[in-house]
Amino acid sequence: MPHIVFEDKKEIQFPKKVDDIEFIFEAVSKHESKILTKVGELEFLLSKKEKSSKDGRCLHILKSDKATRPSKAYVIKKALTAFVDTYGVEPTFSNINNLKDYTKQSNTYLKEIDYFTNDFNTTKEVWVEIGFGSGRHLLHQAKKNPDILIIGLEIHTPSIEQVLRQIELQEIENVLILNYDARLFLEFLNSNSVGKIFVHFPVPWEKKPHRRVYSKEFVDEALRVLALNGTLELRSDSKEYFDFSLGILTDLTQCHIEIDINKDLEISSKYEDRWKKLGKNIYDLTLTNNILSPSSQNESSFEFDSIDINGLQEKLPTKSLVKDDYFVHFEKLYTITANSVLVEVTFGSFNKPLSKFILIENSKARYLQGNPLITKANTKAHKTINEILKND
Ligand SMILES: C[S@@+](CC[C@H](N)C(=O)[O-])C[C@H]1O[C@@H](n2cnc3c(N)ncnc32)[C@H](O)[C@@H]1O
Incomplete structure (x- = not known):
């Protein structure tokens, strides 16, 4: 991680702008501060923390803040270099000189979650594969069904890289890959739009068990996104997982369930080969959706009411607010000026908590780096945050 260590000898003034780099303000809390920085259009925070030194000097470490970190290390290097030049600080340590201007090559088939929230649109039938691992099944289905668009979800980066290489080598064009937690992804798809999961x-x-992909909420979302006669197909060597999933499905009325043991598929995955060699049973549980679901209501507002920052610190709950399907935890309040503060808050779903900063200036608030993704958990959490922050 690019960072510098320097002795804090002189007062550092804000704002300062040099070329396309801007240091806008410093928000201060005990032992730590955040510097709002802009490189071009990209807004992020640098984190400045006290660091103990053997000879009693007041040293600080300056690096990119984790929650707002830009994806390209080169951007952070540029900001740190500009900080050194602009404020004339003399680093006692720096690891920014050997960083190259390396910008990761984009891959047409690898998408970010924003793509699915803003731009995803297809006339093709969509299938989704969750946790594709080595990708044998995904690649097989994509080649066999060129008219289907298959979205592959995986959270293991080496598997993603390996499958992206295969997609290119095998010249497959009907696949989109996403590094995202499958338990939360279905929320971003339209109702009745998927043929198979x-x-x-x-x-x-x-x-x-709470970390399992299958849960009542997951199955409900699967049923919503499945088209009429669309299927959710579980294949597992774990009798416990199979029983657990069957328990969730048997309470449902709008679907048909089929159970198989040791069914042969056209393609066998790495895991399947391993379990077969060990003579283990393999269980299939297929759910077929029998109803049309209403379209999802994913409209959301992340606006704030007017906020008085006087006495705000005392208003912030010190403990996490935990509800059935979301939580809110206020981390820290940083002071910028008499009229402005920065509030660090973690919130949303238990499976994918989100860390954001809220900038409050002259009673008006906004999320740094834009609003959270529109999910049910984020929407509910925002309402709670706004209720706590707003003027009584
Ligand atoms: C046991 S492997 C099976 C891989 C492949 N489906 C197969 O049959 O060989 C499970 C895969 O699911 C992925 N995974 C686990 N939890 C996930 C989640 N919440 N969202 C997406 N992928 C997940 C893991 O990274 C892993 O690659």
């Missing part, structure tokens, strides 16, 4: 050999999480 494959969940093959999900991690059984025997000791932590």
Whole structure:
């Protein structure tokens, strides 16, 4: 991680702008501050923390703040270099000189979640594969069904890189890959828009069942996005996972369930080969959707009411607010001026908590780096945050 260590000898003034780099303000809390920085159009925070030194000097470490960190290390290097030049600080340590202007090559088939919230639009039938691992099944289905668009979800980066290489080598064009938690992804798809969802050999999480892909909420979302006669297909070697999933499905009325043991598929995955060699049973649980779902109401407002920052610190709950399907935790308040503060807050879904900064200036508030993704959990959490922050 690019960072510098320097002795804080002189007062540092804000704002300062040099070329396309701007240091806008410093927001201060105990032992730590955040510097709002802009490189071109990109807005992020630099984090400045006290660092103990053996000879009693007042040293500070300056690096990119984790929650707002730009994806390209080069941008952080540029900001740190400009900080050194602009304020004339003399680093006692720096690891920014050997960073190259490396901008990761974009890949047509690798998408960010924003693509699915803003731009995703297709006339093709969509299938989704969750946790594709080595990608054998995903690639097989994509080649066999060129008219289908297959979205592959995975959270293991080496598997994603390996499958992206195969997509290129095999010249497959009907696949989109996303590094995102499958438990939360279906929320971004339109109702009745998916033909098949494959969940093959999900991690059984025997000791932590709450981490399983299958849950009542997941199955409800799957039923909403599945088209009429669309299927949700579980294949697993874990009898416990199979029983657990069956337990969720048997309460449902709008679908048909089919169970198989040791069914042969056209393609066998790495995991399947391993379990077959060990002579283990393989269970299939297929749910077919029988109803049309109403379109999802994912409209959301992330606006804030007017906020009085006087006494705000005392108003912020010190404990996490935990509800059934979301939480809010106020981390820290940073002071900028008499009229402005920065509030660090973690919130949203338990499976994918979001860390954001809220900038409040002259009673008006906004999320730094834009609004949160529109999800049910984020929308509910925002309402709670606004209720706490707003004027009584
Ligand atoms: C046991 S492997 C099975 C891989 C592949 N489906 C197969 O049959 O060989 C489970 C895969 O699911 C991925 N995974 C686990 N939890 C996930 C989640 N919440 N969202 C997306 N992928 C997940 C893991 O990274 C892993 O690659």
